[in-house]
Amino acid sequence: MTTANTELTVLVVGGAGGMGRHAVRTLARLGAATRILVADLNENRARLVADEIGSGAEAVHLDATDPDAMRTAFADCDVVLNTMGPFARFGTPILRAALDAGCDYLDIDDDWQSTVEALEFDERARAEGRHVVIGLGASPGTTNMCARLAVDRLDTVDDLFTGWSLASAVVEPEDNFPANGAAAAAEHWLLQCTGTIRAWEDGGPADIAPLDRVEFDFPGVGPAYAYTMGHPEAVTLPRAVPGLRYSVNLQCGPAELFDQLRTIVDKVESGTLNIAQAADLIDTRPDIAPVPETSTLPDLFALARGTRSGRSVTVAVYPKLELPGRMGGHTGIPLAIGVELLRRGAMTAPGVHAPETAFAPADFFEVYGSLTLERATNPDDVIAIVETVE
Numbered sequence: 001m002t003t004a005n006t007e008l009t010v011l012v013v014g015g016a017g018g019m020g021r022h023a024v025r026t027l028a029r030l031g032a033a034t035r036i037l038v039a040d041l042n043e044n045r046a047r048l049v050a051d052e053i054g055s056g057a058e059a060v061h062l063d064a065t066d067p068d069a070m071r072t073a074f075a076d077c078d079v080v081l082n083t084m085g086p087f088a089r090f091g092t093p094i095l096r097a098a099l100d101a102g103c104d105y106l107d108i109d110d111d112w113q114s115t116v117e118a119l120e121f122d123e124r125a126r127a128e129g130r131h132v133v134i135g136l137g138a139s140p141g142t143t144n145m146c147a148r149l150a151v152d153r154l155d156t157v158d159d160l161f162t163g164w165s166l167a168s169a170v171v172e173p174e175d176n177f178p179a180n181g182a183a184a185a186a187e188h189w190l191l192q193c194t195g196t197i198r199a200w201e202d203g204g205p206a207d208i209a210p211l212d213r214v215e216f217d218f219p220g221v222g223p224a225y226a227y228t229m230g231h232p233e234a235v236t237l238p239r240a241v242p243g244l245r246y247s248v249n250l251q252c253g254p255a256e257l258f259d260q261l262r263t264i265v266d267k268v269e270s271g272t273l274n275i276a277q278a279a280d281l282i283d284t285r286p287d288i289a290p291v292p293e294t295s296t297l298p299d300l301f302a303l304a305r306g307t308r309s310g311r312s313v314t315v316a317v318y319p320k321l322e323l324p325g326r327m328g329g330h331t332g333i334p335l336a337i338g339v340e341l342l343r344r345g346a347m348t349a350p351g352v353h354a355p356e357t358a359f360a361p362a363d364f365f366e367v368y369g370s371l372t373l374e375r376a377t378n379p380d381d382v383i384a385i386v387e388t389v390e
Contacts, residue, residue, distance in 0.1 A: 008343055011037040011074060011103075012081045013064055013094055016045035018171040018185075019108060019137070020083040022325045022332030026371065028053045032340040039073060048176055064090055067097050074101035079342065081335055082107035085184040087114040088191055095121060095132070104130055106338045108137030108331050110188060112198045115232035115354075122352040132352040133359075136338045137331035138300055139164040139249065140233045144355040145364050146302035146317040147233065149385065151241050153315050157306040159246045161216065162233040163226050166253035168299040172326040185327070186279035194265050197230030200238045200247035211262055214250060216303065219316045219386040224297055226250035227258050236354035252297045298384075300330070312390040320384045321372035337367045 010027060014020040015038035027033045036053060039062035040046040046059035062073050064084050070093075074080055080098040082105065084090040091107065091114030098105040099121065109115055118134045125132045135141055143162040151157050169185065196207040211227050218224045231249035238244045264281055267273040273281070298318035305314045323329045338359070341347060346363045355364075365383055369376030376382045 006078065006343060007034040008078045008339065009033065009035040009037070009076060010079045010081060010339060011039050011060070011077045012083065013039050013062065013070075014082070014084040016040035016042055016049050016177070017083055018177075018179075018328040019085075019332040019335075020081075021049055021174075021177065022329045023081055023083060023335045024049055024053060024057070024332075026333045026336035027339060028057065029371070030336060030340045030367070032336060032343050033079075037073070037077065045177060064094060067093060070094060070097035071101050074098055074103050077101070077103050079104045079106065079339055081105075081339065082109075083332060083335065085110070086188040086191055087111040088188075091115075091134075092117045095134075099124060099128065099130060099132075102128075102130075104132065104342065106133040106136055106335055106342075108141065108335055109134045110137060110140060110231055111192065112230045112232045112235050115235050116198070119236075119352055126351040129350045131342060131347055131350055131358075133338050133342075133347070134352065134354060135232050135236065136335050136355050136358070138327070138334065139231055140236070141334045141355055142300050142319060142330070142368075143233055143249075143302055144237065145359075145361045146300065146319070146383070147237055147304065148240075148356045148361045149383065150302045150304035150315040150317045153308065153385070153387070154304055154306040154313060155308050157241050157244050157304050159303075159305040160237055160241060160244055161214075161226075161248060161250055161301075161303040162231070162237070163250035163252055163297065163301050163303070164231075165297060165299045166251055166257065168330065169327050171328045186282040187275055189282065190265070190268060190275055190278050192230030193261060194268055197228065199228070199234045199249075200244060203243075203245050205235075205238075208248070211258060211265070213255075214248065217314065217388065218297060218301075218303060219314055219388040221297060224252075226252040226297070232354070237356060240354075240356050308389075314388045316384075316386045318384050319368070319372075319382065321369065321374055321376060321382055323368070323371060324373050333371055334364075334368070337364060337371075340367055 010033040039060040043061040050057040087109040088111040229251040301318035369382040
């Protein structure tokens with residue numbers, strides 16, 4: 001079990017990928033690990049990342065479909081970070097291998113199905129004294145931390161939304177790391193927009209349709225809309241918010257884009273396209289400019305509706321400052337922040353945690369603000385909290 005100020009050996013599964021590279025770089029920048037193993041199926045790309053970091057970083061060839069290979073690679077490590085998506089396929093096997101090897105574990109899991117599976121390891125993790133944090137990326141991750149801040153400003157909470165903008169869901173290109181065909185992100189997007197998704201309705205878990213339009217008033221913005229998506233916040237946040245009646249994760253963007261997506265989803269569900277073919281179509285779709293009159297929502301946010309002192313209050317919380325690297329940075333950097341907080345002893349309880357129960361938002365955003373493009377000079381620079389009181 002990791003204890004405060006331990007010298008850590010950290011292995012990053014998918015460490016040469018679009019999210020993993022930012023996690024590796026941030027681990028090095030924070031000094032959160034004394035030894036970083038960049039594990040990837042493509043050892044040449046892993047070596048490029050390790051060489052960029054320099055002393056203390058090593059490249060490791062790893063096939064994440066081979067449980068024996070993973071247990072061997074993890075054997076001398078303190079912490080395993082998993083950036084290997086889609087998590088509906090890779091999340092549970094890598095978590096299990098990390099626990100088998102006696103490691104703490106953090107990931108950026110953004111699939112609700114594998115989140116449900118990961119929570120089933122809680123009893124084992126507690127018994128073995130392992131720290132497990134699932135979904136510590138952008139959404140989920142930063143959105144969960146924003147949700148905690150929003151909820152803490154209310155006496156009772158009825159509705160809790162988390163959301164993210166498709167405009168920010170782009171991996172920043174790097175010359176040394178050309179994209180390898182259809183991105184795992186496109187496959188994940190499709191998987192979470194087909195069939196049914198897990199949400200929270202009428203005070204309990206519910207399977208609902210993806211891509212449904214949800215309208216709401218956003219403090220400081222006004223009337224807005226977004227579309228349901230199968231991210232895990234609606235699975236984990238109700239466990240930490242007593243009395244919650246309704247919770248969904250929302251994706252924001254122009255209606256025309258979602259009309260295109262529904263056409264592709266219909267072909268997947270009818271069997272005309274498989275997921276890989278549909279992901280190729282998504283990766284090659286033409287860009288759609290936002291409609292000018294569309295309300296502009298933050299790239300990442302949480303919105304809670306409830307009461308305080310007997311009055312109806314809506315609270316919106318979102319980052320004011322941007323992390324580097326677009327989607328790769330916004331996803332990989334929070335994962336490295338988690339390791340730094342674990343190293344500091346800021347997470348004391350073993351078990352399987354979502355971000356909202358793993359760390360205090362103040363601790364998370366303190367480190368977050370030190371890594372943004374425009375470095376924060378005080379805590380109020382990092383997060384916006386906007387309210388509407390009726």
